[in-house]
Amino acid sequence: MQDIWVVAETNCGVLAGGTLELWGKARSLAQSCDGTVTAVLLGADVAPLAAQLAAYGADTVLLAQDPELAQYRTLPYTAVLTELIGARKPAIVLLGATSQGRDLAPRVAGRLRTGLTADCLELILDRDGLLVQTKPSYGDNVMVDIVIPEHRPQMATVRPHVFPLPEKQEGRSAKVEEVSVELEASDLTTRVREIIVEEQQASKLEEADVIVAGGRGMGSRENFALLEKLAHALGGVVGATRPPVDEGWIDAAYQIGQSGKTVAPKLFIACGISGAVQHTVGIEKSKVIVAINKDASAPIFNFATYGIVGDVRDVIPALLQELGASE
Amino acid sequence: MHIVVCIKQVPATLDVRVDPVTHNLIREGTESTINSFDAHALEEALRLCERFGGKVSVISMGPPQVKDALRKALAMGADEAYLLCDRALGGADTLATAYTLAKGIKRLLPPYDLILCGRHAVDADTGQVGPMLAEELGLPQVTMVKKLECDGKSAVAWRESAEGTAVWEVPLPAVITVGSEINTPRYPKPIGIMRAAKKPLTVWTAQDLDVDEDKIGLKGSPTRVARLFSPERVSHVEMLSGDPEVAAATLVRKLKGNKLLQVQGGC
Ligand SMILES: Cc1cc2nc3c(=O)[nH]c(=O)nc-3n(C[C@H](O)[C@H](O)[C@H](O)COP(=O)(O)OP(=O)(O)OC[C@H]3O[C@@H](n4cnc5c(N)ncnc54)[C@H](O)[C@@H]3O)c2cc1C
Ligand SMILES: Nc1ncnc2c1ncn2[C@@H]1O[C@H](COP(=O)(O)O)[C@@H](O)[C@H]1O
Numbered sequence: 001m002q003d004i005w006v007v008a009e010t011n012c013g014v015l016a017g018g019t020l021e022l023w024g025k026a027r028s029l030a031q032s033c034d035g036t037v038t039a040v041l042l043g044a045d046v047a048p049l050a051a052q053l054a055a056y057g058a059d060t061v062l063l064a065q066d067p068e069l070a071q072y073r074t075l076p077y078t079a080v081l082t083e084l085i086g087a088r089k090p091a092i093v094l095l096g097a098t099s100q101g102r103d104l105a106p107r108v109a110g111r112l113r114t115g116l117t118a119d120c121l122e123l124i125l126d127r128d129g130l131l132v133q134t135k136p137s138y139g140d141n142v143m144v145d146i147v148i149p150e151h152r153p154q155m156a157t158v159r160p161h162v163f164p165l166p167e168k169q170e171g172r173s174a175k176v177e178e179v180s181v182e183l184e185a186s187d188l189t190t191r192v193r194e195i196i197v198e199e200q201q202a203s204k205l206e207e208a209d210v211i212v213a214g215g216r217g218m219g220s221r222e223n224f225a226l227l228e229k230l231a232h233a234l235g236g237v238v239g240a241t242r243p244p245v246d247e248g249w250i251d252a253a254y255q256i257g258q259s260g261k262t263v264a265p266k267l268f269i270a271c272g273i274s275g276a277v278q279h280t281v282g283i284e285k286s287k288v289i290v291a292i293n294k295d296a297s298a299p300i301f302n303f304a305t306y307g308i309v310g311d312v313r314d315v316i317p318a319l320l321q322e323l324g325a326s327e
Numbered sequence: 328m329h330i331v332v333c334i335k336q337v338p339a340t341l342d343v344r345v346d347p348v349t350h351n352l353i354r355e356g357t358e359s360t361i362n363s364f365d366a367h368a369l370e371e372a373l374r375l376c377e378r379f380g381g382k383v384s385v386i387s388m389g390p391p392q393v394k395d396a397l398r399k400a401l402a403m404g405a406d407e408a409y410l411l412c413d414r415a416l417g418g419a420d421t422l423a424t425a426y427t428l429a430k431g432i433k434r435l436l437p438p439y440d441l442i443l444c445g446r447h448a449v450d451a452d453t454g455q456v457g458p459m460l461a462e463e464l465g466l467p468q469v470t471m472v473k474k475l476e477c478d479g480k481s482a483v484a485w486r487e488s489a490e491g492t493a494v495w496e497v498p499l500p501a502v503i504t505v506g507s508e509i510n511t512p513r514y515p516k517p518i519g520i521m522r523a524a525k526k527p528l529t530v531w532t533a534q535d536l537d538v539d540e541d542k543i544g545l546k547g548s549p550t551r552v553a554r555l556f557s558p559e560r561v562s563h564v565e566m567l568s569g570d571p572e573v574a575a576a577t578l579v580r581k582l583k584g585n586k587l588l589q590v591q592g593g594c
Contacts, residue, residue: 107459118455136452195488267582307566
């Protein structure tokens with residue numbers, strides 16, 4: 001029997017949306033090996049969240065509460081997690097591949113000297129009960145299956161929005177176990193001075209359901225502003241290829257692709273984008289891609305679900321009109 | 328200040344496929360380059376040293392051809408370069424890589440104030456080496472940093488977070504991994520390239536590093552690659568024809584059908 005752990009991520013006391021899918025995945029892994037799912041919940045006042053974790057599929061919730069854990073910091077979180085893992089020896093530990101999970105997981109794996117796979121897109125158990133972790137490399141051009149044969153736990157961070165959100169079963173209960181937290185002064189040398197909450201923020205790109213992205217084909221900063229309108233009308237966020245960033249039409253934080261962000265929205269609208277591999281590696285996990293380009297042979301159409309051959313300066317205003325959004 | 332920058336050499340193009348028969352990687356072209364985020368890390372190190380004085384060391388683990396990347400780093404302005412190069416180091420995963428880099432940094436480069444890495448390498452895309460290196464060295468870390476201020480004793484780092492940005496304060500020495508927002512890397516100038524030829528580029532083998540044989544290379548790597556394959560990518564595009572107005576109307580209808588539209592702006 002395998003015990004599968006998922007580290008719950010909270011931000012300002014709320015469970016992170018992009019990591020809730022992990023519970024569904026952990027449940028199905030547990031089912032295939034007759035195992036159990038344990039949630040590890042760290043924070044200052046997070047006990048009320050345990051019921052949600054139960055509803056999403058945890059059998060046990062390990063609750064580590066301390067004022068020093070109020071905000072995420074690498075070292076105190078690492079100390080608590082490695083202590084718990086060392087004492088209870090789970091077979092598998094999963095975290096979200098978020099800015100928090102990708103900071104914490106390698107520190108924990110390093111301290112435990114075990115294997116960790118980053119940004120997984122699929123996880124299955126093979127016949128021997130070994131976790132097969134599928135991760136992309138070279139952008140998303142190559143997939144690699146990775147196993148951790150001899151070290152425990154087998155650790156992985158999992159890309160948000162890849163697995164379906166599990167059905168919430170209200171009233172499902174879990175065993176909640178409060179664990180003690182002991183921190184050393186050396187764990188507390190880092191201080192969080194401030195959290196800056198950004199509304200239209202670039203880091204929302206990775207979480208966004210809808211992204212309206214523009215490329216060089218938008219032609220000018222003024223035309224680029226059309227994308228804001230379309231994004232607003234669709235409840236989405238604006239993104240860009242590299243040329244608009246180089247031209248100064250938009251901040252570098254909004255660049256998507258090999259040297260920018262990797263995104264996985266439900267709807268991605270590519271406006272005046274040719275579809276160079278350095279860009280498309282960042283958008284392949286989008287569910288539906290719409291491409292608007294005046295060149296019918298642009299490679300972006302090979303990636304698209306729906307394609308419109310036309311000038312963005314005509315098609316976007318027509319779309320805004322159709323959506324009932326004033327220009 | 329003494330700043331150490333960890334540099335990885337990566338293929339210049341990510342247009343890589345897996346041969347369906349041999350399962351080997353097929354690379355278009357063989358050119359290599361400095362991992363883009365590492366160039367940002369080096370740029371940040373150079374700017375800090377221009378302000379506070381000191382030196383910048385670059386270090387890399389890899390095959391002999393990585394000297395090209397190190398020479399380029401020297402041409403950009405780094406003062407000295409170290410290559411950890413040995414067959415015994417081959418096949419290293421992130422844990423073994425971090426261990427080896429830590430050995431190089433610890434034994435041969437102290438004292439140091441800051442260690443900078445890229446937020447991730449664009450080929451393997453893990454972002455794990457920085458934090459694992461920090462653990463090996465017993466130093467605090469800040470990852471995914473988009474702005475950095477530093478007074479020589481401590482650093483303030485603006486890092487990406489779910490809410491937007493988290494501002495962390497860390498005592499030095501520390502390991503910091505940076506993103507592309509932090510700066511624009513300089514290009515090497517001809518004079519820099521000339522000077523680089525005279526700067527020290529030292530190569531160390533596993534023996535020079537006094538490493539534990541069980542912690543390096545394939546043997547020191549808990550992860551194993553079981554399979555390499557190309558993701559399936561079949562074009563299923565449906566072209567929507569007609570005037571812009573007609574195409575736009577069709578698209579909106581399709582997206583509504585797919586439950587992808589919750590129109591906000593409006594009538
Ligand atoms: C190491 C490296 C890393 C890189 N990293 C990234 C990255 O992270 N992200 C990234 O995006 N790029 C990256 N690039 C750059 C990448 O190779 C491409 O150059 C870039 O993606 C092209 O952007 P684009 O599609 O906007 O521009 P272009 O390739 O110039 O395409 C513009 C398109 O717009 C169309 N068009 C023009 N006018 C109109 C109009 N009026 N209406 C409709 N369509 C129109 C054209 O037909 C064309 O297809 C990287 C390159 C390198 C070498
Ligand atoms: N072989 C290496 N030599 C030097 N630095 C490395 C090496 N591998 C990774 N790094 C550093 O660690 C960062 C993250 O790499 P990775 O964890 O492989 O995504 C890179 O941006 C480099 O700064």
